[in-house]
Amino acid sequence: MSNIRNFCIIAHIDHGKSTLADRLLEYTGTISRREMKDQILDDMELERERGITIKAKVVRMDYTDKNGVKYILNLIDTPGHVDFTYEVSRSLAACEGAILVIDATQGVEAQTLANTMLARNAKLKIIPVINKIDLPTADANSAYEQMKEGLEVDADPILASAKEGLGIREIVDSVIANVPPAKVVKEDPLSALVFDSFYDSYRGVIVIIRVFAGKIRKGMKVKFMVSDAEYEVLEVGYIKMKMIESDELSSGEVGYVVARIKDIHNIKIGDTITESENPTRHPHKGYKEINPFVFAGLYPNMTSEYDGLKTALGKLKLSDSSLVYFPETSVALGFGFRCGFLGSLHLEIVKERLEREFGLNILVTAPNVIYKAKSKDKFVKIDNPAKFLNSSDIEEIWEPYVEATIVCPVDYLGSILDLCRKRRGKQMLMKYMNTKIVILKYHIPLAEIIIGFYDALKSASKGYASFDYVHINPQLGDLVKLEIMINAEVVDAFTVITHKDKAQSIAHYLTEKLRDIIPRHMFEVPIQAKVNNKIIARETISVVRKDVLAKCYGGDITRKRKLLEKQKEGKRKMRRFGKVDIPPEAFIAVLKIDG
Template sequence: MKNIRNFSIIAHINHGKTTLSDCIIQICGGLNDIKKEKQILDSMDIEKKRGITIKAHTVNLKYKSKNGKIYKMNLIDTPGHVDFSYEVSKSLIACEGVLLLIDSTQGVKAQTISNYNKAIKMNLDIIIVFNKIDLPNANIKRVSKEVKDIIGISTKNVIYCSAKTGDGVINILESIIKNISQPKGKKNNPLQAIIIDSWYNNFLGITSIICIKNGYLKLKDKIIINNKKKYNIETLGLFTPKKKEKKKLNCGEVGWITYSEKKINNIKVGDIITSYLNPCKNLIIKCKKIKPQIYIGLYNLNSNKNEIFKNSLKKMKLNDNSFFYEPEVSLILGFGFRCGFLGLLHMEIIIERLEKEYNLNLIITSPNVIYKVYTINKKKIYIDNPCKLPKKNIIKKIKEPIAECKILIPKKYLGKIIKLCIKKRGILINTIYYNNKICLIYEIPISEIIINFNNKLKNISNGYASLNYNFKYYKTSNLVKIDILINNKRIDIISRIIHNNNLYNVCKKIITKLKTLIPRQQFDISIKAVVNSNIIFSNIIKQFKKNVISKCYGGDISRKKKLIQKQKIGKKKMEKIGNFFLPKKIFLKLIKINNN
């Protein structure tokens, strides 16, 4: 126990967490038995393609300190994007300390502050590390002042490093041994372990990553999860980072287990494992359950793969506890699922994984948040789908979720950022001035944040602005539902709930966009944006018209008139019975249309 250190690297996105993890693994000899490559802990193709960490990863290393002792290092690499903050929270449960990594060229960002506060709340030991000191634009003095002013902590014991070149990484490892506490559990106590991640294998069933808080776990031991079902440990071991089997996991270690569980719904992140023969009475606290921020309808275009689609969502839920899904039916697309995500990037990653890993052809509806609807019958309804919104005559009021946004920016971009927040219906709560930066605290509806808000922040600030937001409360708003009618047929998957102030502009943008996307047919197609049976904006996609008199080179004019009249009758009949096809690209492009 004295020679075990469990730690995580936390930082804002692109501050060098994974690069530092790779460097630590190389120094500790974790690459002797596997091919050396970049992004060792980023195992998914999507992570390597996008250059970001999506899932938390763990690795067990051995390091020989300058004092001659060999230490076991359990390193957990975590994501930096705000959409994956849940991955950070569950990883910190297995740690006694963290490395707070700060890019010495960019300084303190929004997620730096958020992650620091998480570590403080969990009473973890914190080591501050300034990374990228080898770059010519590194400014250690400025970043040190930002750490003092914004975070409010001393920089006397800061460690300077370059994860790219390896400079200073040995000092980090020595500081981990000196400044991060050993695990506090006891080997002789009854078994207490917490599941921090799980995934499904067709042959082995469920594999879980666990942290042993008390006691120990051996091969063939009988365990119970959450005092419910009994299991036998089939295999167990560590990641070095290669998967390595062992006969025993000791107190304080972070490793993996398999236990022949095939039913995916039985296992959740945060579940507690204890011994069947000697169960622990006082179970440790579970992971905090997190609620999705945005919801979409998700449909598979190949109905023959509906069972595969359903099972793929179950497996995704096992691997990502922040993901939510439930069945729903669309009048247009048929059977599908209502899915919840932490943000737009989280949604894009899940959909990309489903399509690549399970060979699915998926279509999505516009994102929505959860609204509170109060009816005249004194009922309170939670709505995550515009199609479920009651009729106007029974609605008393609608409340929308409001987020507290902390936007950290350089002073010169203040005016542009304020204009953007006003457009997004933001209310300024506080302004905190630092040496060369400003922290704007706004209350902004989550529906205004989830699509393109972060991208616009980055664009108008040349990438220097950073955002962190959390749900705060529900607020009464003047909201309406837009229905889109194509040839008087309601397309439920395009329905949206928006603020009344943006009504005309949004309707015009949707109809104009649809007109350019819907293929022309042999009959006119009318497109209308309707609110409570009132047409707000409409347009018509003109029909193709075949030249039916092209072969009539001469002859009586009545012959030509007869052919034209016959064509008109045929067109009217086609309008009544004709079907039109909406390509998948329509919905993928419409999702990017924001309220402005």
């Protein structure tokens, strides 16, 4: 048991984390060259396409060193994106060490910084690796300098190229030499950390655990301490690209448990498993409920597809326990669902999976965050802009904030500072890593970064800036509800909550955009934006006129006047009773509001 090493790989997106995992699997003989394919641990099509890890993976590698000593190396491949930070923190809690990968061509970026902090908080031994040294634009010295200054990691890095297989032996030797062996506490009651789970249609929920004390075996009655649910263990084992059953999992080992669990929501990431009859007194620290931070409406393009969307969301929720949804009705869009997501990337992934895996054609309303309002001495949570209270009823309102970390070249500093100012950011730190790279920390409202911020940041820095954020305490805000009326009717799907100072510019943007997108009708269509029942912007879609005088070939002017008056009266009636046809592109306009 002293020869077990539990470690993970942490890096910024596209720094070569998955490629390095591929080479480690090859080097240790866990997978043959014939079976090998790129990004083998990223088995979801979407992960391979985007080059990101969405779901954590575990793989056990058996390795014998040159002296004939046998080791068990448990690699825990963690998601890299900020939306899944909590899952990353639980995966790190299951390890003793971390391989920190830095791209020699890009240097230290925002997520490198964020993930290093997580690893340091989890008290992991960090092994720095400078990757992609084979590329002509590689600058290992600059990457090392940034690592020392920005990350405060003093250890000498291993120079490697995961693509070419350079430095892989040195990385494995360093893991064995530097990562502390897993502590073995066999005599204590069972204590195992749940850091991942997935749904199998035949065996129910399969739970991925790290055993810290005691042992877990088939037939044992176990209890999940947070959910207080009890189950009998049907099977335990470890994962070596596929699940391999074993007699038991002992202290220090990483593996899976099957216990006829039907509902994935009974399994909480970060929960502690213990024996029912002899429970541990020390549940694992750091558990917290995962709550959605971003909400959006999902509606089928055709009403007949509503049942299909409902079924698809139910199936998707089995494999993604962080997805939250409940039915809602919109005047403009009909029946749909309000869904809660961990962030804007999570929203994109769910939308894409619904369209690919279930063949649906869906419409997504503008994402919004949860606001907390105080009204008549009671607190109200607002997750839908249409439910926002009138200003006269609100005493105070809090909006969620994040601490954003931006790493960028000094050349683009001015445009990035301007962008953050426009997004109501408050600068907390500016630190130079060297003469070329600067780190910025800002406190920014979450609502300002979920729509278009990342794209605007990439434009402002010509693609060189990187960005990461963590949630902090909500702050008081001066917010208003901006409603759009089309033909004197409020269209709830266009309602947005915005800061008082930005309401006017957003109102003009939306009314002008809708005027261009909505087709002309046989009657005049006014588009108005209102705040607190006061109209602050208006555009008009002009009428389509039929030439009623075409059939008049002469005659008295009174006849022509009579026809024109009749047409005018008809238009007035139509204006009163006519229904405006709003195309799907109009709803996308709200997603592109530039703050």
